[in-house]
Amino acid sequence: MRTSPELRAKARPAGDCVWEIAPSEKAGMRVPARIYASEALFGQMDDGVFEQVTNVACLPGIVRAALCMPDGHWGYGFPIGGVAAFDAEDGVISPGGIGFDINCGMRLIRTGLSEGEVRPHITELIGALFEAVPSGVGAKGFVRLTEESFRRVMVQGAGWCVTHGYGWPEDLERMEGQGCLPGADPTHVSARAVSRGIEQLGTLGSGNHYLEIQVVREGGIHDPVAARALGVEAPGQVFVMLHCGSRGFGHQIGTDYLRIFDQAMPRYGIRVNDRELACAPFRSPEGQAYFGAMTAAANSAFANRQVITHRVREVFSRIFGRDARTLGLEVIYDVCHNTAKLERHRVDGREMELVVHRKGATRAFGPGAPDLPSAYRTIGQPVIIGGSMETGSALLVGTAHAMEETWGSTAHGAGRTMSRAQAKKLVRGDTLIRDMAARGIVVRAASKSGVAEEAGFAYKDLSAVVDVLHRLDLSRRVATLSPIGNIKG
Amino acid sequence: MVDPATLSITVERAVNIEAPQLDLLLYDWLSELIYLKDRDRHIFPVAQVSIAGEGPFRLEAALQGGVIDPERTALGADPKAVTFHQFVLEQTADGWRARLVIDI
16 A cells, blocks of 8 residues: 555645545545644654545545544554444445454543552552453453353443443443443354453453553643533542453454455455455445444453453452442443444434444544433533553543534544554663653553553654644543553553 | 563464465464464464465464463563555565564
């Protein structure tokens, strides 16, 4: 695939922090490509982003535009930060628009503890969490599943965990889709995917996945009314953030169906510019099978984050000598950033059923969205955006404007500025761990080189990404959270 | 995946794969190694591979490796999948050239 700068040069300003590449700029484009970025973020995007977002604009059945969020960077198939909606009747579904880590997502848990109470125990706390939540290559979870019970996890998602004692009933209403997306069909999941994932429930994974202890600093609450509604009460309050997904189970489903679609495309007369964009009509047998299997993986990811939440509550309870309810360990929200979902949106004045792909992009539904808990209904859906392990993360809420502009979608992270290999050349993992400890951030990692890959300098400035989202009213800034402890795969 | 120097060679395994195209055979072969890493926690630093056929193509591999031991094995990146991103397999004057990107 080309990565020449030509397409970048063809992006024209189309308003404040909006850039557009017209369909006439590349053969086969059905709709424009639209990129949301400040001049500085636009300049930092890889040339591959422009190639990839215009390739997405060529896919059959795409509606209105191919979108890229301000954290966009070069991915596989879609850019990371890519959003595209396809007509459910005559459009396609593509594993390259979702990613191998199906329902990779974020969960934020509040605590009633202050930094002053947690700081004296932080090393012990991070050590205990590192033992309780296995991470890295080959990690095995503590939940023992039979194939039959694993199939129930695929269909019931986080609900299965609560039924089996891994969580509280009220956790479920504070998750995208209540932690269970409709349409999961285990009959379309391969035996290989089952055997690859059955022992991994409750594991963190590796790469950029993490479990982090965070604190809201003085000046870190930007919208006190929304913050209070979400359970962010005062500077010094401590939070737990999770970033992980469906593990090997989702990776295998992605692998299986990428190959199936690669072979199926000629039967449907579909040609794509990039083989990683292999796709099939959503209503075809292959499209429906993938949707059923992919949704099963999405539900297993909700279950994974739920089981990890249970372990987090156990560890806090043990270290602080009080039960998790007394400690106030309540889920604020759980949201996906690698999915395709069937959603109804208004297009040119009429409601349409769309297959909305979000690849490294977060759902950001505005106030009044039907699946929001009553406490959040007037402020909008919480959006959790993870930054680098050194610089912190952001809590925002979705907006009515995002519903009109981006199918209710926003960014998912800071976005990388360099490859993992480049980052490893610039710093050693053990040096970074020592430096971070000196700055008050305790790190435990399964892989030292993995820590170097996630250094703060390898990522864009998260506040620059959040500024663009806030300025464009794609989501509204609520709070900034800073790390004090981190577990990495 | 891991530093092979920190892995004891204790496992032998035979793998047989068939695919309609040579590039898919390569995709399936590498996907198999990633699958075994998750299913059995087996890593195979040693492989003897032979390929036959003219479509379908067949791969036979004799693997030697070990089990990941969290106490002893130095862990690296955890591969998720083989991608088709910039995927190239081509015959050259000197043999074969492949370019692959693994999602980690």
